[in-house]
Amino acid sequence: MNTETTHGNEYTSFQAYLYMAIELSLSEWKLGFSIGFGQEPRLRTIKARNLAALKDEISAAKKRFSLPEDAPVLSCYEAGRDGMWIHRYLLSIGVENLVIDSSSIEVNRKAKRAKTDKLDVKKMLMMLMRYQLGEEKVWSVVQVPGLETEDHRHLHRELDILKAERTRHINRIKGLLIGQGIGISIQADFLEQLNTIRLWDGAPLPAGLQRRLRYEYQGLQFVEEQIETLEAERLDIVRHSTRADVEMVRQLMRLKGIGVASAWVFVMEFFAWRCFRNRREVGSLAGLTPTPYQSGDSSREQGISKEGNTLVRSMAIQIAWGWLQHQPESKLSRWYQERYGKGSSSLRKIGIVALARRMLVDLWRYLETGWIPEGAELKTHLL
Numbered sequence: 001m002n003t004e005t006t007h008g009n010e011y012t013s014f015q016a017y018l019y020m021a022i023e024l025s026l027s028e029w030k031l032g033f034s035i036g037f038g039q040e041p042r043l044r045t046i047k048a049r050n051l052a053a054l055k056d057e058i059s060a061a062k063k064r065f066s067l068p069e070d071a072p073v074l075s076c077y078e079a080g081r082d083g084m085w086i087h088r089y090l091l092s093i094g095v096e097n098l099v100i101d102s103s104s105i106e107v108n109r110k111a112k113r114a115k116t117d118k119l120d121v122k123k124m125l126m127m128l129m130r131y132q133l134g135e136e137k138v139w140s141v142v143q144v145p146g147l148e149t150e151d152h153r154h155l156h157r158e159l160d161i162l163k164a165e166r167t168r169h170i171n172r173i174k175g176l177l178i179g180q181g182i183g184i185s186i187q188a189d190f191l192e193q194l195n196t197i198r199l200w201d202g203a204p205l206p207a208g209l210q211r212r213l214r215y216e217y218q219g220l221q222f223v224e225e226q227i228e229t230l231e232a233e234r235l236d237i238v239r240h241s242t243r244a245d246v247e248m249v250r251q252l253m254r255l256k257g258i259g260v261a262s263a264w265v266f267v268m269e270f271f272a273w274r275c276f277r278n279r280r281e282v283g284s285l286a287g288l289t290p291t292p293y294q295s296g297d298s299s300r301e302q303g304i305s306k307e308g309n310t311l312v313r314s315m316a317i318q319i320a321w322g323w324l325q326h327q328p329e330s331k332l333s334r335w336y337q338e339r340y341g342k343g344s345s346s347l348r349k350i351g352i353v354a355l356a357r358r359m360l361v362d363l364w365r366y367l368e369t370g371w372i373p374e375g376a377e378l379k380t381h382l383l
């Protein structure tokens with residue numbers, strides 16, 4: 001529905017939207033509909049994941065607000081456990097949708113505030129209308145990856161989980177042995193060693209402890225086999241795949257100090273599908289930007305924001321240390337040594353975070369334009 005308002009001899013046309021906010025939960029979804037400020041929202045509750053009911057409620061809301069069937073619908077919901085499939089469904093039925101970073105939604109700062117799904121959906125609905133009218137900083141909108149891009153992230157994320165599980169198995173085995181005053185390295189012949197290990201008084205390990213150690217070690221072997229399989233699969237993809245994102249991985253690996261693991265994470269989590277407009281966006285999305293605090297006479301630095309992608313941030317800081325070793329003559333390394341190299345341990349740790357941010361920006365430029373970071377060396381052999 002188009003309405004026209006007259007200003008002198010000019011006419012301004014307004015497009016009527018149906019605004020919809022969805023508050024998700026495991027068992028039910030709370031829906032809120034409106035057509036503008038001052039309008040009491042239409043609130044409905046449907047069973048979670050009932051797409052037919054969702055579509056029916058959108059049609060019913062258009063009738064309630066006297067909108068035509070082809071009136072555009074703008075919706076939103078918070079990013080979380082339900083993932084992005086709802087976003088893809090809404091797009092498939094012609095609904096323009098926004099996935100919102102829940103931590104960016106403004107809240108009342110009182111010590112105690114009312115919090116219900118009904119209030120939440122009304123709040124999102126109000127902010128959605130503000131956003132659509134031009135107040136873009138009212139919240140942060142999540143960039144949704146394609147289904148194929150999202151699927152490519154499973155390999156390295158599973159590797160990350162398996163490596164953490166491997167560490168837990170090793171720590172449990174060592175902890176059980178240390179509890180008996182025994183400290184040994186865990187090698188391939190660990191099960192054979194169990195029969196020869198003796199307690200402080202020369203007695204063999206108790207049967208219950210031996211059984212538990214065997215189970216833990218068998219779990220460790222299973223996890224290591226999975227890690228080897230996934231690492232071999234990743235290496236095979238890097239060597240033979242013709243995908244565009246894999247070509248970006250190979251491009252990063254040409255730089256000394258960047259291996260297959262770090263290049264894969266940087267590309268699949270960051271550079272392959274995100275559209276960065278400037279260096280500030282690169283640092284911000286990695287959570288490596290400073291967060292100053294200034295109020296009256298009080299002014300201090302609170303450290304980096306630690307928002308955005310945790311995997312990329314932790315990997316960037318690890319690779320920044322390696323960059324100093326493998327690229328000592330690069331502009332980045334010389335900048336770090338001049339500014340932080342002679343400082344205290346705490347100052348060097350602060351500097352490595354700044355180096356990680358600058359390094360990510362240079363890697364982004366390298367992938368976008370082919371510009372090699374100043375002073376950086378390339379490998380003579382890729383794999």
